[in-house]
Amino acid sequence: xxxxxQNPRYLITVTGKKLTVTCSQNMNHEYMSWYRQDxxxxxxxxxxxxxxxxxxxxxxxxxYKVSRKEKRNFPLILESPSPNQTSLYFxxxxxxPRGGNQPQHFGDGTRLSIL
Amino acid sequence: xxxxxxxxxxxxxxxxxxxxxxxxxxxSDQSYGLFWYKQPSSGEMIFLIYQGSYDEQNATEGRYSLxxxxxxxxANLVISASQxxxxxxxxxxxxxYSTLTFGKGTMLLVSP
Numbered sequence: 001x002x003x004x005x006q007n008p009r010y011l012i013t014v015t016g017k018k019l020t021v022t023c024s025q026n027m028n029h030e031y032m033s034w035y036r037q038d039x040x041x042x043x044x045x046x047x048x049x050x051x052x053x054x055x056x057x058x059x060x061x062x063x064y065k066v067s068r069k070e071k072r073n074f075p076l077i078l079e080s081p082s083p084n085q086t087s088l089y090f091x092x093x094x095x096x097p098r099g100g101n102q103p104q105h106f107g108d109g110t111r112l113s114i115l
Numbered sequence: 116x117x118x119x120x121x122x123x124x125x126x127x128x129x130x131x132x133x134x135x136x137x138x139x140x141x142x143s144d145q146s147y148g149l150f151w152y153k154q155p156s157s158g159e160m161i162f163l164i165y166q167g168s169y170d171e172q173n174a175t176e177g178r179y180s181l182x183x184x185x186x187x188x189x190a191n192l193v194i195s196a197s198q199x200x201x202x203x204x205x206x207x208x209x210x211x212y213s214t215l216t217f218g219k220g221t222m223l224l225v226s227p
Contacts, residue, residue, distance in 0.1 A: 041219060042220050045217075048214060059216075088158070096213075097210045097211065097212065098212050104160070104208075109158050
């Protein structure tokens with residue numbers, strides 16, 4: 001089954017404790033991206049990757065890191081989480097957008113609470 | 116940067132009626148795509164419909180249609196014959212060369 005898998009689904013942690021949210025897709029997609037969803041703000045793109053070893057900042061990259069060492073994996077790293085990073089996070093994958101017609105395949109989301 | 120505007124934070128509609136959710140965008144790109152996604156209370160993102168900037172005909176998918184007016188830079192979603200299961204958050208999404216921009220969403224509530 002084609003899917004994007006995020007782990008963990010829920011996490012409560014404390015300020016400053018490094019954490020990683022994993023994202024894996026089995027569709028051989030070149031493009032992967034991370035979003036955060038906050039009430040009233042919709043989804044905002046954090047980072048995206050057009051292919052292996054190619055990553056770029058989205059609209060809200062501050063406080064986050066990513067890596068793309070393999071095509072299928074695109075982890076999101078919070079080196080020193082802060083309470084303003086409490087949010088619902090989505091990973092997504094697709095063929096390269098290029099204004100094209102490929103919809104994003106979304107993971108089920110990860111709800112992070114930073115105390 | 117691209118900009119997507121959904122001016123309706125919330126909409127109410129009665130079952131079986133049609134409803135239009137508004138979306139306008141701002142871009143200087145020539146080639147782009149517009150998507151609509153549905154997010155029910157369970158949280159997953161569900162793809163509904165797509166319109167390409169070069170498509171001459173409005174997209175349709177079952178009860179969903181996209182009223183695309185390129186000159187006005189609008190891409191409104193029309194849901195015909197609303198159902199109770201249509202109650203959800205709806206997002207309009209602009210797809211450029213390498214990035215995607217989401218609108219803030221419209222919460223649709225369908226009443227019996």
